[in-house]
Amino acid sequence: MTNDRTFPKFRFSFDEGRSLEEEDTSVPCYQNQTPRPTHMKPLHAAVIKGDQRRVSQLVQEGEDVDGRCECKLPDLKRAHEFTPLHCAAAVGDLGVIDLLVAAGAQVDSEDEVGCSPLHRAVWYNKFDVVQALLAKYGANKNKKNLEGYTPLHLAAKAGHLEILNVLLKTGVNLDIVDKVGRTATDHAKENGHLDVVKLLEECSSKQDASSYGYDKTVRLTDHSLSRIPDDVLEKEEVEDLFLSRNRLSVLPSNFTRLGCLTKLYLDNNCLSAFPSELFALSELEELSLADNNIDNLPEQISVLRKMKTLLVFGNLLHSLPNSIGSLSLLESFDAHRNCLKELPTSFAQLQNLKHLYLSHNQFEEVPDVALNVGNSLQVLEVAMNKLRRLPEAIDRLKVIERIDAGENKIATVPKTLCNLSRLQWLSVMDNCIQELPDTFGQLASSLKYLSTTNNPLVQPPYEVCQQGVQAILEYQKELERCKAVVQPKMKMVLLGSPFAGKTSLCHALMEEKSRLTKEKDRTHCMDVKLWQADRELQLEVYDFGGHKVYDFVHQFFLSPLAMNVLTVDLERYQPAEFERMVGKWAKALNAHTPGAVIRVVGTHVDRCSPKDVRLKCEDICDQLHRDKKKQDQIIQDQMKTIEDVISDSSVIDVDHPLHGVTRERMLKRYHKLRAMLQSQPKLQWCVAPVSSADPLKGIEDLKKELVSLALNKDVFPALRRVLPETWVNLEQRLLAERKKSTLWLAWEEVETLGRETGLSPDRLHPAVAYLHKRGVVLHFHDIPDLNNVVFHNPARLTDILKQLYHHDTDTMIRNIGSLKVDHIQQRQLQEDLLRSGLMSVDTLHHLLHGMKHPPNNMDIVVKLLERFGICYPVPMSGAGSIARAYRTESCSMYQFTWFLSADMPGDVHDKWLPVCPEVQDQLTVLCVMRGFTPWGLYERFCAQIDPHIGNRLDWANGILASFGDFPLHVTRDVNKENNASITMATRFPTGSADEAWEGLLKVYGVLRSLLKEWPGLPYTFWIGCCHCLKKEDATRAQPHYFPGDLLRQxxxxxxxxxxxxxxxxxxxxxxxxxxxxxxxxxxxxxxxxxxxxxxxxxxxxxxxxxxxxxxxxxxxxxxxxxxxxxxxxxxxxxxx
Known part of the structure; x- marks a missing residue:
């Protein structure tokens, strides 16, 4: 029997992908939370260093042994708040643990995601620590974190067999399930730990036999059952029965014989009604009917008076029975993904309710009856409904710890929310909130996770909220100390092809007179000017150089809060030139900054007839519209493919692009595609024709339109952001410093400026962090060699790039030629730069001397270039070093991948044969990007994979290198449709696949990380079939490709x-x-x-x-x- 779920049911299921994390959530790390600067307390720092003497000293001085602060532990993407004991458990220092516990540290304390020190010790495989915490200090072996994971779940998930044995010897509960009903055995199966599965099943069997003499737990999950086996129905003593993910449509009448059942899981079956047989199960405490087709809960549900957990999510419920209030022991109720609009009044009687999940229903306001269980409710999830506000009485939830109200239409947040002193987790992402209460910062004492993403925030500004609740607190404290100031200032970006008239247009708009730019004065890379466009509006105008050599620099200065003016020379424009002159720029903005505001301006109309202007403007609009439809169709086709698979229960054919992909992974992809579709650029479907020559035809109208667009609160709500006066004054001081010749300021100099504006050093970081987020300054607090300087004029950094990435290569070569070297070394320097991208620090220093104000610290310059992925250091020694020809150890060498222009060396074919040899196997990962090739992506990828590879040989479109004993072959290709692809492959002796995967996945991870900088770009990963690649016709016939989603399964x-x-x-x-x-x-x-x-x-x-x-x-x-x-x-x- 198949599950014939209706399409509306399927529609609900897609938002499961919303909460799924890209990284391991066993020890949760929420990616929406923007990392804050990590300033560890002395005790935490001493613990992580293993300095027992310092730990002892600090403990004696009265340091809080249970105090939490942000620390970065291995394998976590960001810092988390830990106690010293969590840190000691993670690093495995028994001596420090003894000191801390002796000083009164809580053995079962929780970090920000609910993990105890035992959880951390298990996850980091610290065997001795696990033993000590359990045997010596009596840690809670069954404690759950926020995901519902016990230490046993983590040991099974990670495959730590020795630790698992220790836990099992303590009599740990094998049947505890996490938030979604998975046991430790389920986690071991999902992660491929066969030895762990075997051990747990053996232990479970022995435990049941020795304790009860008969089975009290039966698991038949994922068995495709259309009926329950008779031998199961004869086990009247069974207490826990798991029948999830089968094909059951009804329960047999003799199911009532199982009167001892306390736990029953029937989720993911084909039930169309609540089984009446369940009414006889008076001992039932935990029931899951999730992901079925049930449209009604009967009034008789009240007979299940011992019920503590009821899971009915993913059904077709439109209402709940009033009798549900009789379930007085109910602690957890999950009805997300249904069609509920209200809760019955009796719901208020559930005074033991701790967890309430109502996301993705039809609620227009938070049910008042839900607030009436405020003395017990700890978790409230109402995301993806139709809420327009959070209730004023929300502070009736006295013990609430987690609220998820994301993806609604909420416009205001009540001040009473700030009274929730136990609130630890809050999401209001994807709403319409412009202002948070002025006391919101007081939540910093308890709140550990905050997501305000995709709200038109003005106070606090979006850039402050991105940094988390502590930054909001500092912002609000600063507002209390000084006057609030509205600063109507924003960025305007001028971009387009060479000679499109960007700089002349900038002059015409700002000066209201014609000042045409001569070719010799064209913009090199980027210029920045301030334009007081209106009494209420100041624009920071970024004039981008149009030559393609500068393209990859532009991405660092694009912003979602900027107005983008795309210029096109109408005199030169022809329909066949659309892609080069217009299309690529619009696609770049959409790929890098989804939802960007774009205004297309046609220049040089004074050189065209009125008819030509009209026809060319119409053609540009038509082609832009066609491009948008084509891009939308690409996304919609991929979404439709996923919809068809999930709504159809039949088997997926091997050739299907989603063959083998899990439902969870499909939902993640679907959610991302939908977000891309909803974040299309705000593009006016007309071209503004202007001339920057006298008499400035169309310029005045364009100026009025741009000002009106910028002041439109619906388009740019963040323009009128409210700031502390001290922050505004600091910005003005930093802008004034731009008049000086320096490229950066030392942190001590910034502190001096801060004092002059009333900011003490301890209040300076929040202000600088805000200005960094806005792009006014750059401060890399997380990079040791750069954290003591502030780049107060980011645009000046392009002066460095101008010298390196000059559109006139001959000029740059002449500059290298002026070095004080003989003609042989000069020729070698030039060849090495153009063929291999090699440049010494001395050569770099010499090139930068061509700047008006050259930098005086090359270490900072090189670290900055490395930070942007522009170059990487090359070893001077070793057989594989491409820098060995320089024969000097005194001068560091760097490779600038942008300059690689040589064809593939002839001997590459000898080292990497076109067809994989029969005695070897090949792993191939292919990434295909649709419709647009991201600027500089490949070059930055080549630079950033360097730490993972060695003995590399580079050419313009490829690399041959090695990691360990295996070769790495990377190639780039762009087809006629401008779809770029990057292929990564390695070969190895048959049987060594797992070792080869280790290196290849590191390279793949670098590319995935870079692609995240282009969130609007459709791309797909594929895995090449090794069998096809070993065939004789492998160079002619395209191999079969498996879906790249399998890389993350x-x-x-x-x-x-x-x-x-x-x-x-x-x-x-x-x-x-x-x-x-x-x-x-x-x-x-x-x-x-x-x-x-x-x-x-x-x-x-x-x-x-x-x-x-x-x-x-x-x-x-x-x-x-x-x-x-x-x-x-x-x-x-x-x-x-």
Whole structure:
């Protein structure tokens, strides 16, 4: 029987992707929270360093041993708030732990995501610490974090077998489930830890037998059952029954015999009604009917009076019965993804309710009855409804810890929210909030996570809110000390092709007179000017150089809060030139800054006839519109593909682009695509024709339009941001410093400016951080070599880039030629730069002397260039060093990938054969970008992968390098449709796939990180089929590609090979050449481990649409779904 869910049900399911994190959430790290500067307390710093003497001293001086502060631990993307004991547990220092506990540290204290020190010790595999915390200090072995994970869940998830044994010996509860109903065994299965699965199942069996003499827990999850086995229905003593993810449409009448059930999971089945058989289960405490087709809960539900957890999310409920109030012991109720508009009045009787999940329903206001359980409610989730406000009485939720009200239409936040002294987690992302209460900062004492993303915030400004609640507190404190000032100032960007008239247009707008730019005075890279466009408006005008050599620099200065003026020379414009003169710029803005405001301006109309102006303007608009429709269609097609797969329960064909991709991964992709579709550029579908020559035709109208557009509160609500006067004054002082010749200011100099404006050093960081977010200054607080300087004029940094990335290469070469070297070394310097991108620090220093005010500290310059991914250091020694020809150790060498222009060296074909040799295997990851090639992406990628590779040989469109014992081959290609692709591949002896994946995934991770800077760019990753790449026609025929989503999924249990449709039915691909290993997965699994995926004790294993090599001897009750190909080994008896 198939699950014939309706499309409305499917529609609800897509927003599951909203809360899914890209990184491991077992020890949660919320990516929406912007990292703040990490200033560790002395005790935390001493603990992390393992300085027991210092720890002892600080403890004796009275340092708070339970105090939390932000610390950066390994494998976390950002700093988290930890106690000293959490830090000691993570680094594994038993001596420090003894000191802290002796001083009164709480053994079961929580960090900001609810993890105890034991959680951290387990996750970081600190065996001795786990033993000590359990045996010596009595840590709570069953404690849950915010995700519902116990230490056992984490040990199973990570595959830490030794620690798992320690936990099991303490009698830890094996049946505890996390927030979504998964046990430790489920986590071990999902992550491919077969030895852990085997141990847990053995332990569970022994535990049940020794404790009860019979099974009290039955798990039949993912067994494709359309009926419950009779032997299960005969186990009247069973207490926990898991039947999730099957095909059950009804329960049998004799199900009522299971009267001892306390826990029942029936989620992800085909139930269309609440099973009446459940009314006989009076002992039931935990029930999941999630993800079915149930449209009604009956009044008789009141008989389940012992119910503590009720999960009915993902159904078709329009209302709840009034009798639900009789479930007086209910602690957790999850009804998200339904069609609810209100709660019954009896809901207020649920005085033990702790967790209430109502996201993605039809609520127009937070139900008042939900506030009546304020003495117990800890979690309230009402995201993705139709809320227009949060209630004034929200402070009735006295013990609330988590509120998710994101993706609504909320315009105001009540001041009473600030009274929630226990609130730790708050999301109001994707709403219409312009102002937060002036007491919002007081939540900093408890609030650990805040998301205000995608709100038109004015007070505090968006840039302050991005930094979190502590920054909001500092901002509001500063407003209390000084006057509030409205600063109507914004950025305007002029961009377009060379000679499009950008600089002349800038002069005409600012000076109201014609000052045409001569070719010799054209903009090199970028110029910045201040324009007082109106009494109420100051614009910071960025005039970008149009030559393509400057393209990659521009991305660092684009902003979502800027007005973008795209200029096109109408005299030169022809329809065939649209892509070069208009299209690429519009696509770049959309890809880098989704939702950008763009105004297209046609210049040089004085040189065109009125008819030509009209026809060319119409053509530009038509082609822009066609481009937008084409881009929308690309996104909509991908969304439709996902919709079809999830709404259709049939098997996915091997050739399908989503074959093998999990539902969770599909939802993530769908959510991202939908966000891209909703964040299209704000583009006026007409061209403003102007002339910068006398008599300035159209200039006055354009000026009025730009000012009106900037002052439009609906388009630029953040323009009227409210700031402390001290911050505004500091900005003015820093702007005044731009008149001087220096490229940066020392932090001590900034402190002096701060004092002059009334900002003491301890209040300076928030102001500078705000100005950094706005792009007024650059301050890299997280880079040791750059954190003591402030780049007070970011545009001046382009002076450095002008000298390096000059559109006139001959001039730059002449500058190198002026070095005081002989003609042989001069020629070598020039060739090495143009062919290999090599440049010494001495050469760089010499080039920068061409600046009007050259920098005096080359270390800072080089670190800045490295920070932007423009260059990387090259080792001077070693057999693989491309800098060895310089024969000097005294001068550092750097490679600037932008200058690589040489063709592929001839010997590359000898080192990387066109077809993979038969004795080797090949891993290939391909990234395809649609419609636009991001500026400088490939060059920055080449620079940033350098720490992961060695012995590299670079050319214009490729790299041949190595990581460890394996080669790395990288190539770039751009097809006729301007779709760019980057291919990363490695080869290795057969059987070494897991080791090869380790290096390739690092390179892949660098590319993924860079692509995040282009959130509006459609791109797809693919995994090349190794079998196809080893065929003789591999250079001519395109290989089969598996979906790149598999790179972020765990290998399926028990499967050894996959089928590729490009190959014959008898040919398969080793699964290790498609799925990477998990982080902690052993590189080789024993046959016993592989067999443990298939039940030998009466359970089933179901797999669909794959090819298997399995040994079925000794296995029973194996179910192989449709679309598979079985290649079974011959048993000892000689039978297949």
């Amino acid at each position: 765990r290998r399926p249990l028990g499967i050894q090979s996959l089928r590729c449709r490009r190959c014959s039915a008898s040919e398969t691909v080793d699964i290790r050449l498609v799925y990477p290993p998990s982080v902690t997965e052993p590189s080789k699994q024993s046959a016993a481990d592989a067999e443990s995926a298939f039940s030998t004790n009466g359970e089933q294993a179901t797999c669909i649409n794959n090819t298997f090599n399995i040994d079925i001897e000794g296995s029973s009750n194996i179910q192989i779904g449709t679309g598979n190909e079985i290649q079974s080994k011959v048993s000892k008896a000689g039978k297949e």
